[in-house]
Amino acid sequence: MAGALALVVLALVSAIVIAPGLLPSGSASGTASPSASFASTCDPAGTPSASCPPTATGTVSASPTAAPGPSFVYPTPTAGSAFTSHIVQAGESLSSIARAFSTSPRSIAWWNRGTYSSLDPESEGYDPNHIEPGWTLVLIPGVIVDGAIPPTSSPGPSGSATGSGGPATVIANGPRGTTRIALTFDMGGRLDPALDIVTWLIDHDVHATLFPTGKAGSATDQGRAALQLAATRPDLFAFGNHSWDHPNFTTLSAVQMADQLTSAETAIKDLIGGTTKPYFRPPFGALSNAVRTGVGAAGWATIVMWDVDTIDWRTTADGGPTADDIVAKVVSNAQGGSIVLMHLGGWHTLEALPGILAGLQARGLSPVTLPTMLGS
Numbered sequence: 001m002a003g004a005l006a007l008v009v010l011a012l013v014s015a016i017v018i019a020p021g022l023l024p025s026g027s028a029s030g031t032a033s034p035s036a037s038f039a040s041t042c043d044p045a046g047t048p049s050a051s052c053p054p055t056a057t058g059t060v061s062a063s064p065t066a067a068p069g070p071s072f073v074y075p076t077p078t079a080g081s082a083f084t085s086h087i088v089q090a091g092e093s094l095s096s097i098a099r100a101f102s103t104s105p106r107s108i109a110w111w112n113r114g115t116y117s118s119l120d121p122e123s124e125g126y127d128p129n130h131i132e133p134g135w136t137l138v139l140i141p142g143v144i145v146d147g148a149i150p151p152t153s154s155p156g157p158s159g160s161a162t163g164s165g166g167p168a169t170v171i172a173n174g175p176r177g178t179t180r181i182a183l184t185f186d187m188g189g190r191l192d193p194a195l196d197i198v199t200w201l202i203d204h205d206v207h208a209t210l211f212p213t214g215k216a217g218s219a220t221d222q223g224r225a226a227l228q229l230a231a232t233r234p235d236l237f238a239f240g241n242h243s244w245d246h247p248n249f250t251t252l253s254a255v256q257m258a259d260q261l262t263s264a265e266t267a268i269k270d271l272i273g274g275t276t277k278p279y280f281r282p283p284f285g286a287l288s289n290a291v292r293t294g295v296g297a298a299g300w301a302t303i304v305m306w307d308v309d310t311i312d313w314r315t316t317a318d319g320g321p322t323a324d325d326i327v328a329k330v331v332s333n334a335q336g337g338s339i340v341l342m343h344l345g346g347w348h349t350l351e352a353l354p355g356i357l358a359g360l361q362a363r364g365l366s367p368v369t370l371p372t373m374l375g376s
Contacts, residue, residue, distance in 0.1 A: 085319060088135040094119075094128050101141040108139050111285060114309035114333060114341070136319055138311060143250060143286050168280065168296035170287065172305040174337040174373040181338040181360065183367045184306065186281060188213035188246045189313070190345030191222040197350050198226045202233055206357060209370045210344070211242040211281045211304075214264030217271060226344060227271040238369035239272045240279030240304060241265060249294070250286045257294035278302045279370060304370065306339045312346030323351035331359030337373070338365075 086097060094105040106121065109128050113120035118130040131137075174182065185208060187194060201208055210230060216223040230237040243249070244263040252260070265276055278301035282291060285305060295303060310329055314320030321329065326348060330340055342349050360367065 084139065084141060085314075086137050086139065088131050088133050088137060090133045092131070092133075094131055097137065097139075101139055103139055103141065104144045107144050108137055110305075111139055111309075112137050114307055115311075115329070117333075120307070138309075140248075140284050140286060143248060143284065144288075165297050165299075167289070167292040168301055168303045170292065170303045170305060171339070171374075173307045173339055174370075176335065176337045178336040179364050179366055180336060180368045180373050181334050181340060181365050182370050182373050183208045183340050183342065183356075184211060184240075184281070184304070184370070185209070185342050185344045185349075186211045186242055187223060187226070187344040188216040188242060188283075190343075190347075191216060191220060191226070192345065193350045194222050194226040194344035195229065197344050197346075197353070198230050200350060200353055202229070202236060204353075204357065205236065206353075207236050207367045207369050207372070209238045209240060209279070211240040211279070212264075212268060212344075213242045213246050213283075214244040214267035215246075217264075218267035224271060227268060231271060231273045234273065236369075238279075238371050239268075239274070239276050240281055240370070241276035241300060242281050243283055246283040248284055248286045249282050249291045250288045252294070254290070254294035254297060257291070258298040261295065261298045261300060276300075279304050281305075302374075304339065306341035308333045308338050308340040310340065310342050310346070310349070310352075312349045312352075313343050315347055320347060323348040323355070326352035327355035327359060330356045331363065334360060334363075334365055336365070339370075 084101075086101070088097070094108055098105045098108055105128055109119040109121055109126075113123075116131075116135060117123055117125055118127045120126055174180065183206070185197065187210060198210075200206075210227070212223060212227060217227050218224060227239075230239075241261055241264050243260045244267070245260075247256075247260065249257055249260075261280065269275060277299055280295050280300040280302070281304045282295075287303065287305075292303065308330055310326045311321055312326055316322055326342075326346075330352075334340060346352075357367075
């Protein structure tokens with residue numbers, strides 16, 4: 001009897017030792033391990049989500065002696081960090097639309113002030129309660145423009161300072177009561193017409209300020225060509241910084257902001273023949289006190305917003321403007337000190353330029369670079 005009991009015990013011990021090796025690795029019950037489950041649902045090439053966080057892009061070298069790359073992982077913009085549009089319906093208010101898109105009424109006003117004068121917080125006719133059915137409002141879901149730091153007018157000559165390290169000054173226009181306006185062009189994303197736009201501006205002696213991203217300006221043939229051509233005419237062009245790869249700065253730490261700015265500066269300074277300081281234009285127009293502080297500490301003293309927005313980045317199929325619409329928007333809304341926002345990748349921007357210049361000339365307005373307008 002004792003011998004039989006010993007054999008039973010020995011068999012049980014053997015089962016405990018041997019059986020785990022016969023089961024799927026990671027779980028004695030046959031359930032995949034956490035790492036195996038993550039790998040099966042998180043495709044690094046897919047869309048980041050709460051269960052599948054974004055991964056660093058590029059090739060990771062296993063060699064400890066490999067040359068170091070950038071000191072940061074380029075941020076992946078959040079799902080809500082791009083402009084979308086909303087057509088106002090009967091009964092809606094700016095507050096109800098803001099709640100629906102997790103932003104604020106004042107933020108929507110700032111983003112649309114160049115289109116609807118009643119939404120311009122700097123205008124005497126500012127009336128955020130006045131919106132009309134059929135208006136198309138552009139906004140960034142989940143992003144709030146800090147109401148405590150509305151853009152100011154021109155900072156004057158002090159705007160050229162780069163070494164103070166204090167919060168950057170925010171401007172949306174230069175001095176009023178003048179005949180000067182600033183045509184500004186962001187560069188990132190679509191680049192098809194970029195070289196043609198720069199060529200047209202040079203051929204017609206039009207002053208402009210360009211805000212390239214470091215990635216578009218240095219890592220694409222079209223971007224490099226456009227910047228190199230503009231750099232041949234320093235009498236016509238000035239340059240500002242638009243970040244490395246266009247993230248929402250309100251989601252970044254101060255260190256990440258600095259890396260975005262300095263990486264862009266390093267990548268394009270030889271192409272443009274100088275620095276992008278002191279001017280920075282925040283991607284998506286996303287702004288906060290933390291952004292002012294981080295950008296200023298990094299050495300960019302002036303954050304450049306705008307008071308006339310052409311929305312030329314949007315296709316007509318998606319409700320974007322035609323060339324005639326762009327001309328009408330600029331010519332009818334520009335005034336002395338205006339900063340006009342356009343894009344080197346705008347869909348109908350090149351077609352609109354002749355009409356814009358003719359209309360501005362008829363109104364007695366002359367394009368100048370930002371440093372000339374601001375006295376920097």
